[in-house]
Amino acid sequence: MKYNNLKLRQLLAAEYVLGLLRGRARRRFERLLRADAGLRTEVTYWEVRFSEFAAQISPVAPPPAVWLNLQHRVQAGNNKVVPLRRPTTAQEAPAPQAAPLWRIIAGLAAALIVVAVIVSGQRGARQTPPAVATAPASPPTPTAAATAYVALLKLPEATMQWTLSLTPERGAISVAASGEYAQLGEHSLELWVITATGPVSVGLLPVSGVGHLKLPAELATGETVMLAVTLEPVGGAPNGKPTGPVLTSGTAIKVG
Amino acid sequence: MSSAPASADHLATLLAATGRGDEQAFSQLYQHSSAHLFGLLLRILNRRDWAEEALQDYFLRIWQKAETYAPEKGAALAWLLTVARYRALDLLRVKRPEVSLLDEAEAPAMTFADPAENPEARAIEQDGLGRLSDCMNGLQSEQKRSVLLAYYGGYTHQELAQRLKAPLGTVKSWVRRGLLSLRECLDR
Numbered sequence: 001m002k003y004n005n006l007k008l009r010q011l012l013a014a015e016y017v018l019g020l021l022r023g024r025a026r027r028r029f030e031r032l033l034r035a036d037a038g039l040r041t042e043v044t045y046w047e048v049r050f051s052e053f054a055a056q057i058s059p060v061a062p063p064p065a066v067w068l069n070l071q072h073r074v075q076a077g078n079n080k081v082v083p084l085r086r087p088t089t090a091q092e093a094p095a096p097q098a099a100p101l102w103r104i105i106a107g108l109a110a111a112l113i114v115v116a117v118i119v120s121g122q123r124g125a126r127q128t129p130p131a132v133a134t135a136p137a138s139p140p141t142p143t144a145a146a147t148a149y150v151a152l153l154k155l156p157e158a159t160m161q162w163t164l165s166l167t168p169e170r171g172a173i174s175v176a177a178s179g180e181y182a183q184l185g186e187h188s189l190e191l192w193v194i195t196a197t198g199p200v201s202v203g204l205l206p207v208s209g210v211g212h213l214k215l216p217a218e219l220a221t222g223e224t225v226m227l228a229v230t231l232e233p234v235g236g237a238p239n240g241k242p243t244g245p246v247l248t249s250g251t252a253i254k255v256g
Numbered sequence: 257m258s259s260a261p262a263s264a265d266h267l268a269t270l271l272a273a274t275g276r277g278d279e280q281a282f283s284q285l286y287q288h289s290s291a292h293l294f295g296l297l298l299r300i301l302n303r304r305d306w307a308e309e310a311l312q313d314y315f316l317r318i319w320q321k322a323e324t325y326a327p328e329k330g331a332a333l334a335w336l337l338t339v340a341r342y343r344a345l346d347l348l349r350v351k352r353p354e355v356s357l358l359d360e361a362e363a364p365a366m367t368f369a370d371p372a373e374n375p376e377a378r379a380i381e382q383d384g385l386g387r388l389s390d391c392m393n394g395l396q397s398e399q400k401r402s403v404l405l406a407y408y409g410g411y412t413h414q415e416l417a418q419r420l421k422a423p424l425g426t427v428k429s430w431v432r433r434g435l436l437s438l439r440e441c442l443d444r
Contacts, residue, residue, distance in 0.1 A: 007436065014435040018406040019345045020413060044329060049442060051334035052388040053407050054341060057299050059291035066312050067286055074279060074319055196283050 013042035017050055064251045068194060068226050072246060146170060149225050151252035155181055162205055164191075164227070166252050168220035173213040177206045189247070190236050193219045194226035204236055205229060225252040267332035271325045274318060282319055289333065290315070293340045299408055300344040306351070314343050348410045391441035399434030402427060 015021050016029050033039050149166040159179030166173050173191075181189070184207065191213065192199035203213040219225070230237070231244035267288060273281030290311065297307040297314075317323050329335045392400055398420065405411045405419060417427045 010439050011432055011435055014439070015431070018403070019342075019410050020406055020431065022412055047338045048330040048334055049388050050407060051330065051337045053404075054296045054337035055292070055333065056389075057292075057295045060295040060298055061291045062294040062308060062311055066308055067290070070286070070312055070315050070319075071283070073316060074282065196287075197280065 009039060010042055013039060014046045017043060017046040064224050064226055068228070068249055068251070071194060072228075072249070147220075147254065149220060149252035149254050151225075151227055151250050153227060153229055153248050153250050155179075155229070155248050158182065160207070162229075164252060166215055166220055166225060168215055168217040171215050171217055173202065173215045175206060175211045175213060177208050177211070181207065184231075186234055187244070188232050188234050188236050190230050190232045190242070190244075192228045192230065192242060194228055194249075195219060199228060199242055201237065201240055220252075223254050226250075227252055265332075267336070268325070268327065271318075271332055271336075275321060275324060282315075285318075286315060289336055292333065293336060296337055296340055297344050300341060300410055301347065306347060310340075310344055310347055314340050317343075345410045387442055388438075391438050394441055395434050395437055396430075398422075398430045399437070402430045403434050403438070406431065 012021070012029060016026070016033075021029050033043065146167050146169040149164075149168075151164045151166070152161065153164065154161040158181045160177070160181035161179050163176045163178075164173055165175075175191075189205040189207065191202045191205050193202055193215075194200075200216075200219055202215060202219075205211070205213075226249070228242075228249035229247045230242040231247055232242070233244075237243045267285065270281045270285040270288070274285050293314065294307060294311050297310045298304065301307045301310060314323075323339050325332060325335050330338070392403070395403070401420065402416055405416055409415075411419065413424060413428055413431070416431070417424045420427060420430075422430075
């Protein structure tokens with residue numbers, strides 16, 4: 001093919017941008033592209049114009065787990081605040097443990113939908129999941145329909161799990177723990193709310209029974225609240241920043 | 257491009273700050289662009305799990321500076337969408353054997369959304385472009401379908417021939433004639 005023909009160059013650039021050039025034709029075009037600034041201008045021309053197709057597609061909000069996982073990976077690579085299970089020396093390399101964590105989060109998201117459905121189905125009768133319904137010391141006020149979020153956090157490779165009910169207006173989180181975490185040893189399990197500016201400590205999770213934590217109202221706004229659990233020294237992270245690995249994470253979903 | 261809209265300016269600023277390792281800017285960039293990118297990835301990949309994977313990998317690449325923006329590459333959102341689409345096509349090339357091509361019924365709509373309802377699309381139009389829809393409507397229907405299926409579905413010439421039930425040579429000439437008319441119209 002003659003690459004000096006203007007129309008042909010325009011055409012090939014358009015086909016390249018559309019993704020129609022494949023195999024040898026594509027590689028040859030890319031070789032030419034590196035050496036030919038005029039051809040690069042043709043490619044940019046079509047990229048910019050065709051992007052109008054893309055801009056016309058209705059936006060779809062991605063599931064919160066995508067951002068949570070990204071944030072986790074960014075922090076892991078950036079300042080090692082939340083180390084991955086295997087320490088890595090490469091600064092720019094993609095985090096090798098990402099796929100398993102991703103699956104955990106995806107699985108968790110599915111589990112959360114189940115919890116949300118169950119809880120919303122029971123809203124007429126109770127405001128909190130059955131596991132913690134008997135827990136609040138203060139008598140329930142049936143008229144106050146406070147905004148509530150629920151979450152189920154499970155530790156992978158362990159039976160330990162928590163059902164959480166968040167009522168930001170009352171500044172409260174109720175937690176019901178069940179199962180076991182044999183690897184706990186001399187550590188505490190710390191719960192974090194993930195905000196746009198980073199993780200904020202909520203407190204230490206009980207490993208059995210029911211507990212209550214304080215929840216600053218400003219931490220829980222919007223449709224979901226992102227949570228994470230880290231393994232910390234006994235008593236929690238000393239400086240209010242996570243120091244141990246993220247054991248699990250998940251999203252609390254608004255149910256009322 | 258002299259008077260880029262505020263939102264585009266904002267995204268360009270966020271991209272620049274993200275390039276300097278600013279986590280806050282990265283978070284805002286995600287907040288302001290992820291829904292557009294996810295919508296596009298869903299449309300091209302047609303599978304939610306792949307779209308989620310692609311979105312996450314894409315933002316990680318941006319964070320790791322594997323993708324870098326410069327103003328001469330066009331408006332920030334246009335660039336973000338363009339590169340996201342390339343990454344989705346890369347993914348399709350790897351995974352295509354598993355993909356059944358879109359059924360005719362599921363094929364992308366051949367009409368265009370009202371730009372008035374889509375401020376970002378309008379922002380790109382304000383860039384002095386925005387003639388694409390008009391010019392597309394000037395194409396013959398088979399030319400138009402070929403171009404749209406290639407754009408939204410990542411179809412190859414062979415796949416287009418299969419989908420449109422036409423000989424390969426015919427499909428190639430639909431595409432070429434369509435693109436040449438499109439160019440003529442856009443430059444008018």
